[in-house]
Amino acid sequence: MKTSIDNNARVSDIMTCALSRLLKDGENVFHGVSSHMPMVAIALAKATHGPNIVHLNIPGGVNPKSIKDAEYSSAGQELFKGSEAVLPLSEVFDLSMRGKLDVAFLSGVQFDVSGNVNASVIGDYNKPKVRLPGGAGSAVLIPTAKKAIIWRTKHDKRTFVEKVDFVTTRGNLWKIVTPLCVFEFKNGSLKLDSIHPTSSLEEVIENTEFKVVYDEVKYTPMPSEEELKALKRIDPYDLRSK
Template sequence: MNSSKKKTLRTSDIMTCALARILRDGENVFHGVSSHMPMVAVMLAKTLHAPNLNHLNIPGGVNPKTIKDAHYSSAGLELLNGAEAAFPLSEVFDLSMRGKLDVAFLSGVQFDVNGNVNASVIGDYNKPKVRLPGGAGSAVLIPTAKKALIWRTKHDKRTFVEKVDFVTTRGNLYKIVTPLCVFEFKNGRLVLDTIHPTSSLEEVMENTGFEVVCDDIRYTPEPTVEELNMLKVIDPSDLRSKEF
């Protein structure tokens, strides 16, 4: 890719579109609090290619009509606007444990080569350097959802490590979308799925704390004109970029 075109591509757009494309029509998809990028990705998928996707969220509004006013949280009452039904959070956990939750959007602070997720502590558990928020719903949803879809807006050797400092949860890890690439969990380990057009294999390797392996060198498709235009409609406040 030429450098001028590379500069025009925004990481937040690449990540949002990559997340949206993973979602399939008819799936039950849940995102939690502080999940602006997944929230926008769900709306993008539902608008462009997955009209029968069921958008589930913490306030409980199933398939809200708009997210335009969700300025402060991805778990606000805006997600009840025009909703088709009410489905409270407690029912989401039950749905997942019954094997009916297709995708759960979750995150963490550390991820290791074996797909373990740390959202608890950095350092020794009894004398940690940093005490993190903890697993919350991820300890239930990652093991029980059909696909745990992770997004993380930081990609460095402190985030992607050989072994996490503490295993908060593990389970049906599917893919991790980062500012540099997409990892896939395959045969018991994270492998490189695609490299973003704004990055390179060398950059991914330099910023990953475990050996990067892949079957083929493939690149994440660039956002299409249709996707970019729709993002302006459904996310005029650019909520998808809040974490950067």
């Protein structure tokens, strides 16, 4: 898979910009732990097309002043200090269950064509090959947020499977952004929404276990010069590529 194209945009840049463009001005948006890419995408959206987006996170800081020095977990005190307000994680869950959380950025380990998410086990639940972290917040937020956006930095047949080994959660999946493409959950199943310019339809099909269905072949727009300049300013330490 090619890692860059003519304007020097990398896969991580393409993914971050794709995530950013999914956000609308004025939305309440949450990201979890180990979520540098969504964190940067939120900051990018606020700096470009969505200045009134409300950034919510694990430490409880609302609209942190800067994400430049965020710790490796994207859940450190840097996202709390200097924030405009405080909203503890328990209140984020309450916000979502009351229908007031517009977007939740979450992830998982396995995804199937029916929109099920597995973050619990690989193999049989009682005798698993691998025991995973579990649902945590995603079991609450995916079913209750208005739009759940999944991001995953790995795209292969072990990740995008015909049927997950265990259903940790299901619900309002909207988009899944991977290093190869964007999937959309539509009419009860995952469909190919767009292919990144650094990939191809053949590569997406080769790395997806379920049948790749699409209405038309579309390509994810390249990052604009404005977006790339904003990324350098917002994320000088390239947290989005972690």
